[in-house]
Amino acid sequence: MDNQKFEWHERYSIGVEAIDREHRKLFNIMNKLSNYSDNDQKSRWAYQEGIKFFKGHAMKHFAEEEMYMASIGYEGYETHRRLHDIFRKKTLPEIEKELEATFYSPEAVQHFLGVCAGWLIGHTMIEDRAILGNVSSRWTDLLPEEEQAAMKKTITQMLKELFQLDAKVISESYSGEKFGEGFYYRLCYDSGKSEKLEFLMVFDEKLLINTVGSIVDSGSDKVNVMMMNATRYIARQFVERIMAHLPSAGKYELKEENLLSYKQFERVFEMQNPQSSLLFDTGKGYFAYCMLAPHLLEETQPASTIQAGNAMAEIQKYLEEHAEEEKATKKKVLVVDDSAVILQAMKELLEKDYEIMTAKSGVAAIRSMTLDKPDLVLLDYEMPVCDGKQVLEMIRAEEAFLDIPVVFLTGTVDKERLKKLLPLKPAGYLLKTTQPQEIREFIGEVFRKRAGR
Numbered sequence: 001m002d003n004q005k006f007e008w009h010e011r012y013s014i015g016v017e018a019i020d021r022e023h024r025k026l027f028n029i030m031n032k033l034s035n036y037s038d039n040d041q042k043s044r045w046a047y048q049e050g051i052k053f054f055k056g057h058a059m060k061h062f063a064e065e066e067m068y069m070a071s072i073g074y075e076g077y078e079t080h081r082r083l084h085d086i087f088r089k090k091t092l093p094e095i096e097k098e099l100e101a102t103f104y105s106p107e108a109v110q111h112f113l114g115v116c117a118g119w120l121i122g123h124t125m126i127e128d129r130a131i132l133g134n135v136s137s138r139w140t141d142l143l144p145e146e147e148q149a150a151m152k153k154t155i156t157q158m159l160k161e162l163f164q165l166d167a168k169v170i171s172e173s174y175s176g177e178k179f180g181e182g183f184y185y186r187l188c189y190d191s192g193k194s195e196k197l198e199f200l201m202v203f204d205e206k207l208l209i210n211t212v213g214s215i216v217d218s219g220s221d222k223v224n225v226m227m228m229n230a231t232r233y234i235a236r237q238f239v240e241r242i243m244a245h246l247p248s249a250g251k252y253e254l255k256e257e258n259l260l261s262y263k264q265f266e267r268v269f270e271m272q273n274p275q276s277s278l279l280f281d282t283g284k285g286y287f288a289y290c291m292l293a294p295h296l297l298e299e300t301q302p303a304s305t306i307q308a309g310n311a312m313a314e315i316q317k318y319l320e321e322h323a324e325e326e327k328a329t330k331k332k333v334l335v336v337d338d339s340a341v342i343l344q345a346m347k348e349l350l351e352k353d354y355e356i357m358t359a360k361s362g363v364a365a366i367r368s369m370t371l372d373k374p375d376l377v378l379l380d381y382e383m384p385v386c387d388g389k390q391v392l393e394m395i396r397a398e399e400a401f402l403d404i405p406v407v408f409l410t411g412t413v414d415k416e417r418l419k420k421l422l423p424l425k426p427a428g429y430l431l432k433t434t435q436p437q438e439i440r441e442f443i444g445e446v447f448r449k450r451a452g453r
Contacts, residue, residue, distance in 0.1 A: 014124065014128045014129050014131065014132060015132055016068065016131075016132070018064065018068065019061075019064075019065055019068065019128065022057070022060075022061040022064065022065075023061075023120070023124055025057060025061075026054065026057055026058060026061065026116075026120060027117075027120075029050065029053060029054045029057060030054065030113050030116065030117060032050060033047065033050045033051065033054070033109060033113060034110075034113060043106075044103055044104040047099075047104040047109050048099075048104050051096075051099065051104075051109070051112065054116070055092065058088070058092075058116075059088060062084045062087075062088060065080075065084075065128070066080075066081055066084065068131075069081075069131060072131075074131050076130060076131070080127055080130075080131070082145065083123065083127060083173070086172050086173070087119060087123075090169075090172070091119065095112050096112075098112070099112060106386075107362070107363050107386055110361055110363055110386070147276075148172075148276055151242055151276055151278070151289075151291075152169055152172075152278060154241050154242055155167070155238065155242070155278070155280065155289055156168075156169075156280075158237075158238060158241060159280070159282055159287070162211070162234065163211040163282075163284075165211070165282040165283060165284060166282075166283060167280045167281065167282040167283070167287070168280065168281055169278055169279070169280055170279055170280065170281045171277075171278070171279040172277070172278060173277055174277040174278060174279040174288050174290065175269075175277070176265065176266055176269035176270075176290075178262055178372060179202075179204060179286045179288075179371050179372055181204070181205040182202045182203060182204055182205065182262065182286075183202070183203045183205065183208065183223065183228070183231070183259070183322070184200065184201075184202055184259065184260035184261070184262060184264070184265040185200070185201045185202075185203070185231070185232065185235050185258075185259060185260070186198065186199070186200050186201075186256075186257070186258040186259075186260055186265075186268070187199045187201075187235070187236065187239055187254060187256070187257055188254075188255050188256035188257075188258075189243075189252035189253060189254055189255060190252065190253060190255040191251045191252050191253075192251075192253070193251075195251075195252075195293075196293065197243075197252055197291065197292070197293055198268075198272070198291070198292040198293070199239050199242075199289070199290070199291055199292075200260075200265065200268065200269070200288075200289075200290040200291075200292070201235050201238070201287070201288065201289055201290075202265070202286075202287065202288035202290075203231060203285075203287060204285030204286040204287065205222075205223055205285070206284060206285035207282060207284050207285025207286065207287055208223050208227055208228075208231060208285075209221060209222075209223065209227075210284040210285060211284060212227050212230050212231050212234065213227050215230070223319065224319070225312060225315050225316050225319065228259075228315045228318070228319060229311065229312065229315055232257070232306075232311075232315075236254075238289070242291070256305050257305060257306040257307075258304070258305060258306065259306065259314065259315065259318040261321065261322070261325055262325075268292075269290070272292045273292070274290050274291065274292050275291050275292060275293055276289070276290065276291040277289075277290045277291075278290070286371070304317075330353065330354050330355040331353075331354050331355070331375040331376065331447060332354065332355045332356075332357060332372065332373075332374040332375050332376075333350060333354045333355070333356055333357070333374060333375065333376050333377075333378060333443070334357045334358070334359060334365060334368060334369065334374035334376070334377045334378070335347065335350075335356060335357070335358050335359070335377075335378045336358075336359045336360075336361075336362070336364075336365040336377060336378065336379045336380055336383075336391065337358075337360070337378075337380035337383070337409065338360050338361060338380065338383045338384060339380070340360070342380070342409070342432065343358045343360070346358075346378060349436050349439060349440065350439075350440065350443070353440070353444075354443075357372065357374060361383065361386065362383065362386035362387075362390060362391035362394065363386065365377070365379075365391060365395075366391075366394055366395070366398075369395070369398075369401060369404075373400065373401070373404070374404065375404070375405075375447070376404065376405050376406075376407065376427070376443065376446060376447070377395070377404060377405070377406045377407070378407050378409055378430070378443075379391060379392065379406050379407065379408055379409060380408075380409045380410075381408050381409065381410040381411075382410065382411060388408055388410075389420070389421060389424070392406055392421070392424045392426065393424065396424055396425070405427035405446050405450065406424075406426050406427055407426065407427050407428045407429065407430055407442070407443070407446065408421075408426055408428070408429045408430065409430055409432055410429060410430070410431060410432065411431070411432055411433075412431075427446050428442065428446065430442060
């Protein structure tokens with residue numbers, strides 16, 4: 001693992017020495033953990049003790065930061081504390097389970113460090129800076145904890161009752177990221193007194209086919225009008241059950257219903273801060289549920305309103321436009337490399353023609369592929385902890401990824417090594433010194449060959 005991966009940068013400083021000092025300390029602990037690479041008993045013990053040390057410092061830092069916020073009368077204290085609670089009571093315990101289940105394997109430790117580093121950087125750059133008014137917190141006006149808990153419990157119960165799915169919340173601060181081929185549904189309620197509630201739901205295509213599709217049309221492998229229409233009414237029942245837990249819900253009536261493209265969904269999400277934003281993994285696909293209280297709803301109306309007289313026509317139109325949008329979407333290329341320099345160079349080289357995703361490790365690559373399946377993977381061979389061959393073995397072990405072309409990025413061509421990789425069916429090899437135009441042409445040729453097979 002590259003030590004630079006967890007290097008502290010001064011841009012992470014928020015200007016409060018006590019807080020910045022603890023942030024630096026947490027990064028230093030992660031760097032020390034990243035130096036271990038063996039899988040023997042001694043290293044596992046070192047991982048275990050190091051992570052215990054990191055967790056202890058993180059808990060101490062959260063407590064001290066909360067004391068500081070209280071001492072200056074920070075108005076966002078309760079929201080900030082809740083974000084701490086989500087990390088210490090939910091995120092950390094979940095990734096600790098993986099550590100214990102794998103006996104603190106290097107891969108599980110890498111996952112742990114990646115999650116912690118990503119959370120720490122994001123939280124520092126946004127929420128911690130908001131303490132001093134340097135930026136605005138994304139998560140303002142969140143629902144009270146008891147209402148949020150009731151919402152999660154209700155959705156989980158309904159998924160179990162309707163579809164026998166054991167769903168789990170994997171994010172309590174979903175930010176509108178795209179996952180796979182999703183369908184976006186919007187319901188707007190009005191109290192008649194300029195008070196509005198808005199609900200956005202995102203359904204993974206796989207989820208709809210595996211649940212609603214199995215009930216209304218078991219022979220279809222694509223979302224159709226009947227499936228989408230049934231989904232609308234199921235979604236409305238979700239909302240009605242949720243609103244039953246809101247103290248003022250009785251005064252609201254449904255005023256608008258839309259099916260959105262991803263761009264429309266993204267636009268609504270950008271303009272309005274969510275009160276609740278949950279991402280679920282159902283085991284059959286992903287499902288996101290977002291609740292907003294927009295103040296200027298009229299300025300953000302993104303699509304045709306569905307009404308009784310035009311519902312079927314609007315759904316048909318939406319599905320046709322959705323299919324065209326998917327066809328027009330750029331091919332997705334996942335670049336996997338532990339070097340930030342290489343990742344940025346490949347992104348700049350290819351982003352004009354492709355949608356570029358990046359991952360700094362094999363574990364991160366698998367997680368990224370699970371969330372949003374790419375059309376091609378550019379894979380560094382010489383990565384620490386989990387090299388390119390091991391990553392490709394993991395990719396080929398997943399049935400859903402068997403057909404994804406994987407092109408190796410390598411510093412040198414080793415013929416003996418290449419022979420050993422043949423059973424894994426790589427789509428080719430590129431030297432990192434290859435000229436940019438040749439890299440573009442090679443990738444284009446891979447896609448052309450697959451289209452014409």
